[in-house]
Amino acid sequence: MKIVIITGSNRKSATSTRLAVNMGQLISKKGHQVQLFDLFETPLPFYSPEGIGFDHATVQSLQQAMLQADGVVLATPEYHGSLSGVLKNALDFLGQEHFRGKAVLSMSSSGGAVGTSSLLQLQSIVRNLHGINSPDWVSIGGAQRNELADGFADYEGSGQGINDRIHRAALSFLELAAQVRGN
Ligand SMILES: Cc1cc2nc3c(=O)[nH]c(=O)nc-3n(C[C@H](O)[C@H](O)[C@H](O)COP(=O)(O)O)c2cc1C
Numbered sequence: 253m254k255i256v257i258i259t260g261s262n263r264k265s266a267t268s269t270r271l272a273v274n275m276g277q278l279i280s281k282k283g284h285q286v287q288l289f290d291l292f293e294t295p296l297p298f299y300s301p302e303g304i305g306f307d308h309a310t311v312q313s314l315q316q317a318m319l320q321a322d323g324v325v326l327a328t329p330e331y332h333g334s335l336s337g338v339l340k341n342a343l344d345f346l347g348q349e350h351f352r353g354k355a356v357l358s359m360s361s362s363g364g365a366v367g368t369s370s371l372l373q374l375q376s377i378v379r380n381l382h383g384i385n386s387p388d389w390v391s392i393g394g395a396q397r398n399e400l401a402d403g404f405a406d407y408e409g410s411g412q413g414i415n416d417r418i419h420r421a422a423l424s425f426l427e428l429a430a431q432v433r434g435n
Pocket residue numbers: 261263265266267268269328329330331332333334361362363364365366367397
């Protein structure tokens with residue numbers, strides 16, 4: 253399957269981006285094609301309903317990749333109990349044609365121990381875009397942000413820690429994506 257990951261931090265070395273990279277490595281290891289859009293590395297213009305920026309190269313490549321995607325992963329820092337502005341801006345460039353009938357996994361990184369407000373809001377946006385929310389989500393927060401495993405592609409999962417929860421969320425997301433795409 254083709255999986256698109258969009259990371260919503262606007263800073264280098266962001267923990268939400270590291271979480272997304274780890275997730276991408278794991279999904280690749282399972283034999284899927286992963287395309288990651290890091291909105292810090294490749295920023296998008298501000299969305300305008302008047303079409304300004306629609307010809308921007310990264311906007312076009314994001315829209316094209318999303319049309320072809322079988323599943324989507326969204327990662328955001330928790331900002332003021334919500335998702336980041338840069339991720340919301342990216343989602344404003346997308347529509348139901350990019351999400352309809354596709355599994356979507358939402359992930360967040362927060363300063364507090366758990367950050368589910370951004371995840372609830374992401375899932376609401378996904379529902380509006382007619383995507384299918386994965387049964388699991390991933391919230392890393394507080395000290396857990398330092399516990400992300402290196403070499404995640406080889407991580408097999410064996411316990412109750414944060415890396416095991418990430419592993420389980422990846423598997424349930426891939427299972428849902430395969431079911432809804434008939435793979
Ligand atoms: C503008 C701003 C708002 C934030 N709001 C929250 C918040 O509401 N709840 C929380 O737990 N952490 C909050 N934080 C802390 C970030 O969620 C935390 O540092 C997170 O790990 C950042 O993710 P990153 O490493 O991907 O940049 C906020 C940080 C910033 C800069």
